[in-house]
Amino acid sequence: xxxxxxxxxxxxxxxxxxxxxxxxxxxxxxxxxxxxxxxxxxxxxxxxxxxxxxxxxxxxxxxxxxxxxxxxxxxxxxxxxxxxxxxxxxxxxxxxxxxxxxxxxxxxxxxxxxxxxxxxxxxxxxxxxxxxxxxxxxxxxxxxxxxxxxxxxxxxxxxxxxxxxxxxxxxxxxxxxxxxxxxxxxxxxxxxx
Numbered sequence: 001x002x003x004x005x006x007x008x009x010x011x012x013x014x015x016x017x018x019x020x021x022x023x024x025x026x027x028x029x030x031x032x033x034x035x036x037x038x039x040x041x042x043x044x045x046x047x048x049x050x051x052x053x054x055x056x057x058x059x060x061x062x063x064x065x066x067x068x069x070x071x072x073x074x075x076x077x078x079x080x081x082x083x084x085x086x087x088x089x090x091x092x093x094x095x096x097x098x099x100x101x102x103x104x105x106x107x108x109x110x111x112x113x114x115x116x117x118x119x120x121x122x123x124x125x126x127x128x129x130x131x132x133x134x135x136x137x138x139x140x141x142x143x144x145x146x147x148x149x150x151x152x153x154x155x156x157x158x159x160x161x162x163x164x165x166x167x168x169x170x171x172x173x174x175x176x177x178x179x180x181x182x183x184x185x186x187x188x189x190x191x192x193x
Contacts, residue, residue, distance in 0.1 A: 001045070003025035004016070004025070004046065005046055005093060005096065006024070006092050007021060008046070008096045008101070009091070009095035009100055011100075012100045013039075013043060013096075013103065013105070014103055017039075043096075043101070043104065044107060044111050047097070047115060050093040050096075050097065053086070054083075054086065054118075057082050058122035058123060060082060061075065061079030061082070062125065062126055062129055063075070063126065065133070066135055067133075067135060072130065072188060073185060073187075073188050076184040076188065077177075077180050077184035079180075081180040081181075083153070083157070084157065084176035084179055087176075091168065094157070094161055095162065097116070098154065099158070116150070119150060120147060123146050123150055123153075124142060127146055127149070128142065152187065156179065160172045160179050
């Protein structure tokens with residue numbers, strides 16, 4: 001599975017053949033088919049497992065107690081640090097979710113889409129909780145706010161991980177904590193700082 005994820009990240013879903021996966025993993029084609037019916041099934045299992053882990057990271061940031069704006073920025077920075085660190089450790093998964101799964105077959109594209117829907121719902125739950133605690137004002141369009149927040153986070157995440165050329169091996173000059181801190185400040189304070 002690790003070999004397939006690396007290949008999907010580097011060559012894309014369509015650019016990766018089962019023969020590439022078995023060669024990279026050092027197993028026979030028969031062994032591959034013992035575990036997976038197809039390349040599609042393998043990709044779907046990788047995406048589903050990654051989605052569960054990604055959502056767990058976000059759910060750890062679920063608020064239990066109210067706090068000040070500074071506390072919100074600080075806790076958001078911790079959540080984003082965990083998210084960015086997860087993304088850095090799971091770079092191949094993130095490449096599949098952010099870039100390389102887009103040209104895949106419909107079931108794989110749908111799984112990628114469902115991952116981002118779950119990602120947004122997890123952030124929406126966190127925003128709802130902050131509203132319940134009186135930390136954020138009530139809004140008439142919570143879904144729009146969650147969507148904008150997720151666009152900010154995924155955009156920063158994509159550029160931070162893969163750079164302007166969408167290179168899987170790109171290394172940012174910023175650590176997960178540094179980029180998370182700046183993203184959290186922007187999340188709450190915007191361009192006014």
